[in-house]
Amino acid sequence: MTSKKYFTKTLLQFFSDSTITLPWRGFKPDPYKVLISETMLQQTQVSRVIEKFTEFIEAFPTIFEVASASNEQIIRFWNGLGYNSRALRLKKTCDAIVKDNNGVIPYSYNELRSLPGIGDYTASAIVCFAFRVPVVVLDVNVIRVFSRFFSPQVYTTDVINEKEIRESLVRMLPKEHSSEFFQAIMDVARLYCKKSSPNCNECPLSPKCKSNNKLVFKKVTKRLEPSYLGFPRRIWRGRVLKIVTEHYSISVDEIVQILEMSEHIDWITTIIHLLEKDGLIEFEKVNETVRIKS
Numbered sequence: 001m002t003s004k005k006y007f008t009k010t011l012l013q014f015f016s017d018s019t020i021t022l023p024w025r026g027f028k029p030d031p032y033k034v035l036i037s038e039t040m041l042q043q044t045q046v047s048r049v050i051e052k053f054t055e056f057i058e059a060f061p062t063i064f065e066v067a068s069a070s071n072e073q074i075i076r077f078w079n080g081l082g083y084n085s086r087a088l089r090l091k092k093t094c095d096a097i098v099k100d101n102n103g104v105i106p107y108s109y110n111e112l113r114s115l116p117g118i119g120d121y122t123a124s125a126i127v128c129f130a131f132r133v134p135v136v137v138l139d140v141n142v143i144r145v146f147s148r149f150f151s152p153q154v155y156t157t158d159v160i161n162e163k164e165i166r167e168s169l170v171r172m173l174p175k176e177h178s179s180e181f182f183q184a185i186m187d188v189a190r191l192y193c194k195k196s197s198p199n200c201n202e203c204p205l206s207p208k209c210k211s212n213n214k215l216v217f218k219k220v221t222k223r224l225e226p227s228y229l230g231f232p233r234r235i236w237r238g239r240v241l242k243i244v245t246e247h248y249s250i251s252v253d254e255i256v257q258i259l260e261m262s263e264h265i266d267w268i269t270t271i272i273h274l275l276e277k278d279g280l281i282e283f284e285k286v287n288e289t290v291r292i293k294s
């Protein structure tokens, strides 16, 4: 059996034997649930998403509830997931679908891509997982597993060219089971083929994997995030945003008082400006207060 055939067969078998249940999965899951989960899963771990996804779906059972909610309500539910601009992107997408498509999520990749807030990954994931269209769903996890399996990598940070991977996947995609195929790769990436500590001994792909037990750990050199008083900037952003969502409108002084940061007003002002620049909040010039951008 060729490596490609082995890869596909093993992954589909792994998926069919798997007992993993995730609330947004199924043979043909609700496209709305796929849109929510895939947005939440960008930069947040599955275990954290499960809890927040369930809460979100209870509060906003359909796309219509998201469209009729305020930005403030959506951000409040997003609290704890981080990267709040995702929440506003999601809101914009839902608004557009309700306004222009009667709340029906399109099943064509091109139509999805033309919506505000939808990138290549989310469009492919919706089309593949919700509508079972055989398209390539490529994210960092798929790139990592594919690279390691098909070509001997030296360091844990090494991967092969994305274009090459995409072209190979187009050719080897199991047309009827592309949804299961990509979900299986993502499960293998999360459970075994982890970024810095792959567990090759337990991995179902190990018998034919070119990097099996060969990877040398290499620390990823991350761009250093600015921090203040020992906390990274994103934590400060989250703190300020949480306060703003809890008030209809609030002055900078009040935010500073709540945070007990009266000696650090410049830093809090910087954070407020950054949130404003990202379109999450807005200043009301008349009374100099801050509120969630409507």
Ligand code: SF4
Residues within 6 Å of the ligand: 145, 148, 149, 192, 193, 194, 198, 199, 200, 201, 203, 204, 205, 206, 209, 210, 211, 212, 213, 215
């Ligand atoms: S055998 Fe190791 S390197 Fe290969 S896919 Fe599995 S976990 Fe990744």
